[in-house]
Amino acid sequence: MKVLVVDDSKAMRMIVIRTLKQAGISNLTTIEANNGVEALAMVADEKPHAILSDWNMPEMKGIDLLKNLRAGGNDVLFGFVTSECSPEVRKEAEDAGAKFFIVKPFTPGAFEAALSPLLA
Amino acid sequence: MTIDQQTLQQVVTDVCSGMLGLEVEPSEKDNAATGDALSAVVKISGGWDSLVQVLAPRKTAKAIASTMFAMNEDELTEAEIRDAVGEIVNMVGGNLKGIVEGDSSLSLPCVGEATGSAPFDENFKGLEISNSCQGDPLIVRVFDRSRCES
Numbered sequence: 172m173k174v175l176v177v178d179d180s181k182a183m184r185m186i187v188i189r190t191l192k193q194a195g196i197s198n199l200t201t202i203e204a205n206n207g208v209e210a211l212a213m214v215a216d217e218k219p220h221a222i223l224s225d226w227n228m229p230e231m232k233g234i235d236l237l238k239n240l241r242a243g244g245n246d247v248l249f250g251f252v253t254s255e256c257s258p259e260v261r262k263e264a265e266d267a268g269a270k271f272f273i274v275k276p277f278t279p280g281a282f283e284a285a286l287s288p289l290l291a
Numbered sequence: 292m293t294i295d296q297q298t299l300q301q302v303v304t305d306v307c308s309g310m311l312g313l314e315v316e317p318s319e320k321d322n323a324a325t326g327d328a329l330s331a332v333v334k335i336s337g338g339w340d341s342l343v344q345v346l347a348p349r350k351t352a353k354a355i356a357s358t359m360f361a362m363n364e365d366e367l368t369e370a371e372i373r374d375a376v377g378e379i380v381n382m383v384g385g386n387l388k389g390i391v392e393g394d395s396s397l398s399l400p401c402v403g404e405a406t407g408s409a410p411f412d413e414n415f416k417g418l419e420i421s422n423s424c425q426g427d428p429l430i431v432r433v434f435d436r437s438r439c440e441s
Contacts, residue, residue, distance in 0.1 A: 179399070180374050180377065180378045180381070181360075181371065181374055182356065182359040182360055182371065182374050182375045182378050183359075183378050185359065185360055185361070186310075186311075186359060189361070227381070227397055227398075227399055228399075229399060253385065254381055254382040254384070254385025254386060254397070255385050255388070255389070255397065256385060256386065256388075256389035257388065257389050257394070257395075259394050274386075274389075275306075275310065275381075275382045275385065275386075276305050276306045276309050276310030276311075276382055276386075277310060278309070278310065
């Protein structure tokens with residue numbers, strides 16, 4: 172499974188990838204983007220099975236990345252991993268088509284709970 | 292809900308210990324913490340108008356970055372150290388914003404040398420907690436601008 176991890180923090184990208192491995196996602200391959208613009212450019216060539224994105228990023232926010240993908244007809248499995256946790260933000264994510272929402276700080280269990288039903 | 296010392300401590304503990312596995316516990320304020328240190332700040336705007344600061348002496352900042360990157364401290368670049376401290380304040384600020392009612396927005400973190408400029412100077416009048424993080428000082432401050440501007 173190829174997962175694109177999008178976050179402007181290199182430290183957080185490393186932690187997310189480590190946590191994905193700990194959560195036991197099988198045949199995991201990860202690729203990384205620094206923001207929504209980079210991610211959008213990578214999606215066509217890399218064809219990830221899932222995208223895990225931060226919310227707040229320079230250049231293009233995660234929600235705008237999701238909206239751009241959906242507007243272009245791409246229905247890749249998309250979820251947020253973010254410190255944003257207000258009901259308003261969650262609703263905006265769901266309305267735009269996000270399948271899961273993981274709040275930082277998180278544990279491997281949170282990744283398992285969010286991803287397992289979607290990967291079964 | 293407003294943010295008090297206990298809530299702030301819980302959020303900092305959740306971020307640093309719960310997720311990163313850092314040894315964090317409340318401590319007496321160490322004035323040396325405000326010397327050669329990095330300051331990471333996020334601004335919360337809208338329903339709750341605040342600034343959140345993480346103040347980490349370089350030794351603490353390196354210990355945090357070492358854990359986050361799973362690298363030895365002497366292998367870390369300055370950018371990686373700043374990135375790590377910035378992500379701590381991003382998580383703390385984001386969680387605090389989620390606790391306070393009302394629709395607010397969170398800025399990207401701004402990380403630099405701690406200069407002691409207002410409002411985060413010796414006359415700071417907001418909420419402050421002091422912690423020991425991996426044995427070194429870590430200070431977290433919240434400046435609620437709607438309460439403190441007068």
